[in-house]
Amino acid sequence: MQGESWIYQTWCRLTGLAPLMLFTTALLAVRNHRILAAWNARQDDSARRTARGLPPKTRRRRRKSPAVAAAAPP
Numbered sequence: 001m002q003g004e005s006w007i008y009q010t011w012c013r014l015t016g017l018a019p020l021m022l023f024t025t026a027l028l029a030v031r032n033h034r035i036l037a038a039w040n041a042r043q044d045d046s047a048r049r050t051a052r053g054l055p056p057k058t059r060r061r062r063r064k065s066p067a068v069a070a071a072a073p074p
Contacts, residue, residue, distance in 0.1 A: 014022070046056040064072075 042057075049056055
C-alpha cells in the first residue's frame with residue numbers, strides 16, 4: 001500500500017466555477033480542432049480541384065432571402 005499512497009495524496013475536489021471552466025475549455029478546444037480540421041480538408045479539396053482545372057466548390061446557402069421566402073407558397 002506504500003506505493004499507492006501518492007494517488008490519495010494528490011486527489012482534490014473541484015468546486016465552484018473551476019470544474020465548469022475546465023470542462024468548457026476542453027469543449028472549446030475540441031470544437032476548434034474540428035473546425036480547423038474541416039477547414040484544412042476544404043483547402044486541400046480546393047487545391048486538388050484547382051490542379052485539375054475545376055473551379056473551387058462553393059458552399060450552399062442554408063437560409064433563403066426574405067424575398068424568396070415571401071414568394072414561396074405556404
